Amino acid sequence: MNIRLAIRGYADGRRLFEDRVEIPEDGLEDLLPGLAEKHAKAMAAHERHIIEIEFLDEPDPMQRFFRFGTDLSGMILPLEMPL
Numbered sequence: 001m002n003i004r005l006a007i008r009g010y011a012d013g014r015r016l017f018e019d020r021v022e023i024p025e026d027g028l029e030d031l032l033p034g035l036a037e038k039h040a041k042a043m044a045a046h047e048r049h050i051i052e053i054e055f056l057d058e059p060d061p062m063q064r065f066f067r068f069g070t071d072l073s074g075m076i077l078p079l080e081m082p083l
Contacts, residue, residue: 011046
């Protein structure tokens with residue numbers, strides 16, 4: 001089975017990129033590190049940013065999105081994570 005994702009990057013309130021990927025479940029470990037590096041580099045120049053991962057096949061809107069970053073205004077019920 002494949003997992004379909006939309007990965008978006010926002011900085012200073014604007015969308016900078018959107019990547020749509022379809023990944024076989026057994027290929028996640030191979031593909032995700034490269035995507036994470038690519039997206040982290042795109043966001044590094046921005047103080048306020050969000051990465052949003054949308055699980056396109058998830059019907060529940062409360063489970064469909066995962067967001068993380070430094071711009072809390074674009075998140076619902078943000079949690080602070082110690083580094």
